[in-house]
Amino acid sequence: MPSAKINIGNVEITSLSDGALEFDLCNFFPEIPSESWSGYEQYLTPEHHVRFNLACFLVRSEGRTILVDTGLGAKPADAPETPWGELLNSFRDNGVRPDEIDMVVMTHLHRDHVGWNLQSQDGKYTPTFPRARYYFSAKDWEASHDPQFQAERFTNAPECVWPLEELGLMELMDGEYTLTSELTTLPTPGHTPGHMSIMISSQGQRGLILGDVLHNVVQVHEIDWVSRADMDPEQTRATRRSLVERLEREGTTVAAIHLPAPGFGKILISEGRRYWQAL
Numbered sequence: 001m002p003s004a005k006i007n008i009g010n011v012e013i014t015s016l017s018d019g020a021l022e023f024d025l026c027n028f029f030p031e032i033p034s035e036s037w038s039g040y041e042q043y044l045t046p047e048h049h050v051r052f053n054l055a056c057f058l059v060r061s062e063g064r065t066i067l068v069d070t071g072l073g074a075k076p077a078d079a080p081e082t083p084w085g086e087l088l089n090s091f092r093d094n095g096v097r098p099d100e101i102d103m104v105v106m107t108h109l110h111r112d113h114v115g116w117n118l119q120s121q122d123g124k125y126t127p128t129f130p131r132a133r134y135y136f137s138a139k140d141w142e143a144s145h146d147p148q149f150q151a152e153r154f155t156n157a158p159e160c161v162w163p164l165e166e167l168g169l170m171e172l173m174d175g176e177y178t179l180t181s182e183l184t185t186l187p188t189p190g191h192t193p194g195h196m197s198i199m200i201s202s203q204g205q206r207g208l209i210l211g212d213v214l215h216n217v218v219q220v221h222e223i224d225w226v227s228r229a230d231m232d233p234e235q236t237r238a239t240r241r242s243l244v245e246r247l248e249r250e251g252t253t254v255a256a257i258h259l260p261a262p263g264f265g266k267i268l269i270s271e272g273r274r275y276w277q278a279l
């Protein structure tokens with residue numbers, strides 16, 4: 001089935017998916033007591049788990065075809081029973097071929113955002129998207145090599161990210177980086193040191209690909225709730241607070257990677273209370 005699509009001015013965004021991940025609350029939000037979820041059950045599965053869509057956004061801007069994030073990658077035999085490893089099926093369902101991608105852009109280098117970058121056979125790596133160059137943050141590249149973080153925080157970087165250097169396919173980004181005249185990165189650090197969102201501006205309309213600034217809709221209400229995946233909790237809270245306020249103020253259309261599929265929506269305010277309105 002073809003996926004949901006939106007337009008921001010002349011930019012077209014299709015929400016593809018690599019599947020979903022599910023965690024126990026005490027695993028993913030270890031610092032939030034379970035009674036604090038009372039009144040927010042609608043944001044959980046019937047089993048009281050958090051479930052994340054693994055959206056990968058296909059963006060068409062100025063004749064370029066851009067893939068933002070590449071999911072978890074092919075499903076290992078011992079993977080949990082959630083759908084996983086679906087990205088190339090999602091390409092097929094939408095009539096898109098991997099060789100149409102000109103640019104792969106990663107919001108950050110955690111494992112659920114880089115999984116389909118490369119294929120490996122007999123110890124040799126080849127790009128899954130053979131015509132693409134691969135863009136990601138210089139700060140995350142550095143962090144993914146830091147022995148303090150690598151094994152726990154950037155688990156699959158050695159297979160899914162590091163070989164891009166030798167293949168001559170990597171493009172490091174820093175600060176506000178122009179991808180096309182309609183797409184610019186916006187540093188949104190905290191979840192990882194170099195985490196980036198992507199701002200879209202076209203024909204007077206605004207959009208933002210959020211990355212992992214939010215993992216669950218509850219965080220629009222409970223801005224300070226950080227998860228174990230957020231590397232710097234204080235920075236995560238500060239970034240989220242200023243971004244959520246800005247998105248609401250500017251009426252920006254948001255494409256959220258981990259919120260319920262397809263992940264398009266707006267942050268609105270009613271009687272002083274912000275909320276997520278899915279499109």
Ligand SMILES: [Zn+2]
Pocket residue numbers: 110112113212258
């Ligand atoms: Zn993620």
